[in-house]
Amino acid sequence: MTGTPQLDFALDTFECIVLYPGPAGSALPTETVQRLQAEHIEHMQALQRRGLVLVAGSIDGPAREPAPPIGIGLARTGSVDDVRSVMEADPAVQAGLYQVDVLTFLCPAGSMEFPLARTQR
Numbered sequence: 795m796t797g798t799p800q801l802d803f804a805l806d807t808f809e810c811i812v813l814y815p816g817p818a819g820s821a822l823p824t825e826t827v828q829r830l831q832a833e834h835i836e837h838m839q840a841l842q843r844r845g846l847v848l849v850a851g852s853i854d855g856p857a858r859e860p861a862p863p864i865g866i867g868l869a870r871t872g873s874v875d876d877v878r879s880v881m882e883a884d885p886a887v888q889a890g891l892y893q894v895d896v897l898t899f900l901c902p903a904g905s906m907e908f909p910l911a912r913t914q915r
Contacts, residue, residue, distance in 0.1 A: 804903035806870075809877040809896050811850065813865035818890025827891060834886035838867070841880060846871060848908040864892070868908075874898060 819827070841847040850867030869877045878896040886892045 805900045806903045806906065807872075808848070808899040808901070808906075809869040809871060809874050810899035811847070811865075811867035811869060811877060811881055812863045812895045812897065813867075814863055814893045814895070815861045816887070816890040816893045819892070822889070822891060826889075830886040830889050830891045834884055834892065837884045837886075841869075842911065845911065846877070846880060848911040868899065868906075 822830070838847060838850050842850070846869055848868045848870055850865065852865045853863060855862050871877055874896045878894070881887060881894040881896060884892070884894070887894050
């Protein structure tokens with residue numbers, strides 16, 4: 795499915811951030827992984843403080859191939875490309891510990907609220 799569906803009710807549009815294990819993750823030393831994970835968390839918190847990311851967190855599931863997502867987040871900037879750009883600046887993404895995809899997420903207007911995002915601005 796591509797494009798915005800034609801519906802008889804309003805939709806809110808978000809950018810959905812999906813984080814996957816990166817190609818270099820298994821080859822990196824434990825100390826490097828720990829440092830990159832800390833830098834990733836700092837990066838995400840900075841994006842939330844700036845109001846670019848509304849919510850983000852890790853997800854867990856059964857191991858399978860291809861590797862399942864390990865984190866998701868939502869932004870509301872109006873630009874998948876802008877969100878992809880700030881996510882690709884994440885030190886853990888740049889080092890190959892993680893890889894990121896950004897998709898458009900649509901839901902019924904007003905169905906989601908982010909009270910922490912409002913208090914952090």
